[in-house]
Amino acid sequence: MPTxxxxxxxxxxxxxxxxxxCFEEVFDDHFGPALDACGMEFDxxxxxxxxxxxxxLWGCAFEDFLTQDFEGQASNIVDDYVKRRGWKETAQSKAYMMALRTSIMSLYEVSNVAPGQSLMARDLIRGGEPITVSEGTATKTLKQWDRIAARIVPVMGKNVLAGGLLPFTPQxxxxxxxGLRGTFGKRNARKLPALKDEELQAVASMFTLSWLFDTLDRAMGRPLLQNSDGDDIVFHDVRFPLASGVAQRDIAARLNSIPGMVQENAKFWNWMEEVPQGSDKPKTAEATTLDTLMDSGWRVIGNAELKDRLLHLSANSAARAKNGTDLIRQALGDLVRTPLTEIRTVEQMMAERPGKHTQTPSSSIPPEIAEETIHEFLDRxxxxxxxxxxxxxxxxxxxxxxxxxxxxQKAADxxxxxxxxxxxxxxxxxxxxxxxxxxxxxxLGLRDLRQ
Structure with a gap:
């Protein structure tokens, strides 16, 4: 039975x-520029x-098509369908169709998510107070402060989400x-221009294209993780075989002579770098920065560890790995042989879950202690x-x-x-x-903006 x-x-x-x-025209507005730029077909x-x-995505174009009027005796497909076939539909189905007929795509910020029940949505383009939306499916995955491009339509006394929902990244x-500033105002203006509903309705394809360009860009390999040097995160494990007759204590003595190598125990060193005030490259909005900064003001940029007859140098970028390799070669000379390097991407690291190895040590740290330790680190x-x-x-x-x-407002965002x-x-x-x-x-004195 239809829902x-x-x-x-x-x-x-x-x-x-x-x-x-008519639909082909709307379809091309939504996908043509992005598909042409990537040399792709919709399939x-x-x-x-x-x-x-x-x-x-197809649904986004279809819902936009439902709002449009074209030349001809029947200018809108919803009006035409309800007139010809409406007798086949339930009252709720017809109410939903007519609500889509006048619906408007906008960008919303999500809050107060009750999984399986409802959410609050604040219009980031037209402003106004957040509204309650009844929603059973999307609320099971949406999180606080998610941004979504969607159509919120009133049906039988409730606000509901239409099917074409796209999660938006900051990019x-x-x-x-x-795009909105360029179309309706000044591209370099800080604020969005005040838009009438019919103006926003006319640029629905801009939401699809913005999402599609961003998503295709990331799907085709744009880096999202960087270290504080601005390098893409790629994990390097550089393994130096110890030369014949060389003892681990000989290696330790030489490692301690390298500036920034701080010995933690008999076999492990943190490779540290002093962080002068304001020396960091600015973090980019499209990248998450991974690094560890100590209370002393020094940053951990790598590690060195002695395991059996190998000296392991670990670093999270190609540039840091090369710099560390040069320092170790200069300090250790013929105490080590030519190194071998293993490189793993973030995706490969994430794929290495427990259960894929024959030996997986279990943690002896109680969960509440681990949580306290991590929270203290995050506080610092x-x-x-x-x-x-x-x-x-x-x-x-x-x-x-x-x-x-x-x-x-920027700090709140x-x-x-x-x-x-x-x-x-x-x-x-x-x-x-x-x-x-x-x-x-x-x-930061921003509690009044946390809504």
Whole structure:
């Protein structure tokens, strides 16, 4: 039996001669520029992004098509269908179709998610207070402060989400906003222009294209993880075989002579680098920075470890691995032989889950102790971050940004981004997922913007 939001009959009606050509025009508006730029056909999206995303994208174009009027005796497909075939549909189905007929695609910020029940949605383009949306499926995966491009339509006294829902990254958001500023205002303006509903309705394809360009870019390999030097994260394990007759104590003595090598125990060293104030390259909005900064103000840029007859140098980028290799060769000379290097990407590291190895040591640290330790580390890390330049804040520190009205909103958006990324941990009980950013909102005086 069809559901209250079933559009099967309307989709079949799309095959009629008078509507097929009109839909092709709308379809090309939504996908043509992105597909042409990537040398792809629409069918290729199923292989690149997955069948479900390809169907969601098709749905975005279809829902936009339902809102449009064309020349001819029947100017809109919903009006035509309801007139000819409406008697076949339930009252709820017809109400849903008519709501889509006048619907508007916009960008919303999600909050107060009740899985399987509802969410609050704040329109980031048209403004206004957040509204309650009844939703059973998407709320099972959406997280606090997610941004979604969607159509929210009133049906039988409730606000519901239409099927064409696209999650927006900060990069896709900026692409969309830049396009809106260029179309309706000044491209270099800080604020979005005030848009009428009919103006926003006319540029629905801009949402699809912004999402598609961003997603295809990432799917085709754009790096998302960097270290503080701005290098793409690629893990290097450089293994130096010890020369015949060389003892580990001989290696230790030479390693201790390398500037920045700090010995932790008999077989392990942290390779440290002093961090002068303001020396970090600004973090980019599209990349997450991975690095460890000690309380002393020194950054860990690698490790050295003696294992059996090998000296292992670990670093998270090609540049750091090369620099460390040169330092070790210079200090150790003929005590080590020509090294071999193993390189692993982030994806490969993530694929190495417990169970794939014959020996997996179990942790003896109680979960509550591990959580406390990680939370203390994150406290120190983010306290330091408050005084570091952030690209999302115009290369200002969070404390500097929070001193101006415009900066306060940017700082609030930055905090929401941090909370949102943390909430997306696969394991909701992981210490990263349970970390609270409440103190940062209070520290920056932004608690009034946490809504």
């Amino acid at each position: 209250g939001h079933d559009l099967t009959g309307l989709m079949k009606f799309l095959g009629r001669d008078e509507w097929r050509g 290729d999206l199923s292989e690149t992004l997955g069948h479900d995303w390809a169907m969601t 896709a958001t900026e692409t969309l906003f830049d 890390h983010y306290l330091d971050t408050l005084d570091q330049p952030v690209a999302m804040l115009g290369n200002k520190t969070p404390r500097q940004a929070a001193k101006t009205p415009a900066g306060r 930055w905090l929401k981004y941090l909370e949102n990324q943390t909430a997306k941990q696969p394991d909701p009980t992981h210490p990263m997922a349970t970390y609270s950013f409440e103190w940062m909102w209070k520290e």
